[in-house]
Amino acid sequence: MKTSASRILTTHVGSLPRTQAVVDVVFAREAGEKIDAAQADAVIADAIGAIVRRQNDIGIDIVSDGELSKVSYATYIKDRLSGLGGESDREPAQDMLEFPGTLRRRQASGTRSVVKPPRCIGEIRVKNLEPLQTDLRNFQAAIDASPPVEAFMNSASPGVIALFQPNDYYPGHEAYLDALAEAMRVEYEGIVAAGFLLQIDSPDIGMGRHTIFRHQSDQEYLKLANLHVEVLNHALRNIPADRVRLHVCWGNYEGPHHLDAPMDMVLPVALKARAQALLFESANPRHAHEWTVFRDAKLPDDKVLVPGVIDSTTNFIEHPLLIAERIGRFVGIVGMERVIAGTDCGFATFAGYGAVDADVAFAKLGALVEGARIASQRLVA
Numbered sequence: 409m410k411t412s413a414s415r416i417l418t419t420h421v422g423s424l425p426r427t428q429a430v431v432d433v434v435f436a437r438e439a440g441e442k443i444d445a446a447q448a449d450a451v452i453a454d455a456i457g458a459i460v461r462r463q464n465d466i467g468i469d470i471v472s473d474g475e476l477s478k479v480s481y482a483t484y485i486k487d488r489l490s491g492l493g494g495e496s497d498r499e500p501a502q503d504m505l506e507f508p509g510t511l512r513r514r515q516a517s518g519t520r521s522v523v524k525p526p527r528c529i530g531e532i533r534v535k536n537l538e539p540l541q542t543d544l545r546n547f548q549a550a551i552d553a554s555p556p557v558e559a560f561m562n563s564a565s566p567g568v569i570a571l572f573q574p575n576d577y578y579p580g581h582e583a584y585l586d587a588l589a590e591a592m593r594v595e596y597e598g599i600v601a602a603g604f605l606l607q608i609d610s611p612d613i614g615m616g617r618h619t620i621f622r623h624q625s626d627q628e629y630l631k632l633a634n635l636h637v638e639v640l641n642h643a644l645r646n647i648p649a650d651r652v653r654l655h656v657c658w659g660n661y662e663g664p665h666h667l668d669a670p671m672d673m674v675l676p677v678a679l680k681a682r683a684q685a686l687l688f689e690s691a692n693p694r695h696a697h698e699w700t701v702f703r704d705a706k707l708p709d710d711k712v713l714v715p716g717v718i719d720s721t722t723n724f725i726e727h728p729l730l731i732a733e734r735i736g737r738f739v740g741i742v743g744m745e746r747v748i749a750g751t752d753c754g755f756a757t758f759a760g761y762g763a764v765d766a767d768v769a770f771a772k773l774g775a776l777v778e779g780a781r782i783a784s785q786r787l788v789a
Contacts, residue, residue, distance in 0.1 A: 409605060409650045409684055410470070410558045411712060413745040415784035416735055417469040418777050419714060421655055421687060422562040422607060423481060423754030424463075424474035425766035430455045434759045438479050438523060452477050453546045460550035460559075466770065467777035469557035470605070470748065473547040477539070480758045481609050482564045482572040483525040487539055489591050491530035496574050498525065502618040503664040510663055523758070528575045532587040534594050544602045560605035560653060563595050566643065567612035567636035571620050582635060589643035596643060600651045607653040607687070608644075612636055613677055615659040617669035629669070633677045644682045653714065654683035658695070660753035662721040662763055671698035675705060689752040690715035691726070691734065699737045713738050716752030718776050723768045731779025732786065744787055749780045 411417065426434070433448045459474040478484035486492040504511040543561065551559050566588035570581065578584040599606045612620070613633050621629040644652060656678050658668040671688070678686055689695045702713065717734040718726045731749070738747045755769040756762045764772070 409653075409712065411745045411748070414788065416739070416744060416780040416787075417557065417748045418750070418780045419468065419470035419560070419748050420472070420751040420773060420776075421716075421720070421754045422472045422475050422560070422609070423756045424459055424472070424476070425756045425762065425769050426474070426476055426759055427455055430476050431760040434477070434479050449542070453549070456546045457550040457553055460547075460556070461554040462770065463773075464554045464556055466773050468773060471551075471556040471559050472607075473543060473550065473561060475562055475754070475756070477543055477546070478759070479523060481562060481754065482568045483523070484539075485564055485569055485592070486526050486573075488534070488536055488595070489532055490535040491528055491532040491577065491587075492526040492573055493529045494527045495524040496527045498572065499619075501615070501659055501661075501663065501667075502622045503667045506667075507664050514661065514663065525572045528573055528577045528584060530577055532584075532591050534591050537594070537598070540595055540598055544598070544604075547604065548602065558605060560607045561599045562607045562609055563592065563599060565608050565610035565612060565636070566592055566639050567616065568610055571612045571616060581632070582639075585636065585639045589639045593643040593646075597646055600647050605651055605653055606647065607655060608640065608681070608683065609655050610636070610640065610681075611655070611657045611659060613656045614669055614674050615657060618667040619659075626673070630673070630677065633674075634680065637677055637680045641680070641682045647682070649682050650684045650710075652683040653685040653687055654678060654681045655687040655753075657689050657753050660720055660757050665692075665694040668694055671695065671701040675701055679708065679711070684710060685712040685714050685748070687714040687750050688716065690738075691717050691719045691752050692721065696734075699734075699741075702738065703741050707742060710746075711742070712746050712748060713742055714748045714750040717749050717779065718751050718772045720751050720753040720755055721763045723764055725768060725771050726775050726779070728775050728778035728782055731776060732782040735780060735783040736786065739783070739787060744784075749776055749783075751776070
């Protein structure tokens with residue numbers, strides 16, 4: 409994992425706005441429509457080349473493929489694993505239920521995907537590696553054409569897969585997690601073997617508190633969250649920690665978030681993960697103050713912090729000076745070499761949906777780069 413002692417590197421969480429052509433392909437595939445496979449493949453491959461080039465042009469150092477081929481960051485696995493089928497109705501997060509007017513406005517705005525995830529109805533096993541291999545080939549071709557400082561690819565944690573795809577087959581939650589972890593291990597190892605950093609998306613650790621663990625006590629939630637990390641670590645057992653980034657969040661939506669588990673509860677759990685870098689929310693109004701948790705925590709000496717210094721749910725473009733200020737707080741805790749400037753979450757976690765306009769999203773990434781430049785100048789002066 410590349411870091412720098414001379415300037416602040418920049419990255420983001422992974423998903424980026426898709427063009428309408430990409431959205432059309434993704435949803436046609438999701439619906440099982442008959443389409444020209446070669447033409448659809450070309451649309452996705454060309455879009456990945458363009459998105460990598462655009463990240464480079466903006467100045468993002470550590471880039472992704474934008475997750476363009478996936479309908480969402482947590483449900484794409486139904487095409488790769490067996491045992492998933494049917495549909496499930498996801499109950500809204502508890503904070504939204506407590507403010508039904510906000511929930512109605514969000515549903516009416518069209519910023520939430522209407523795609524229903526499947527359920528676990530059979531044995532979880534690897535079904536098809538070709539979607540992963542295609543993603544790897546497309547990403548490598550894009551990087552060869554527009555080389556970045558480094559590149560990462562996202563993959564869902566066993567816990568977030570379980571969060572979105574309820575279990576109707578295994579005798580209990582732990583057995584379901586174990587099966588998911590062993591199946592996903594193939595994808596995790598494949599991404600690293602291809603030369604990319606592996607980013608594990610694990611919002612279940614944070615968001616799980618007010619979703620699947622909403623009825624548990626804090627003690628029960630912590631026990632389950634630690635179980636999720638333990639199972640994840642077993643799936644990562646063959647991968648060096650310095651090739652892994654872990655993303656935790658409380659849900660990428662504009663809502664009350666007043667029931668979010670506090671960072672001082674989430675951080676000790678997240679730090680147990682076999683991942684050198686930790687990506688987390690630190691820009692939005694609910695979590696911006698929690699930089700002090702990192703200041704007061706005993707962090708591992710090699711842990712790399714990737715704080716979100718721009719919000720992924722608002723069309724405000726953060727001022728670069730504010731971004732520089734946010735970066736400086738974390739540099740003051742662990743030093744420049746162990747801080748990479750990032751985003752709170754992805755800008756398009758579901759294909760075709762998102763609160764932030766595509767052009768604004770890229771402008772925000774430009775502000776991120778400028779803020780990192782200002783912070784770097786201040787720190788080396």
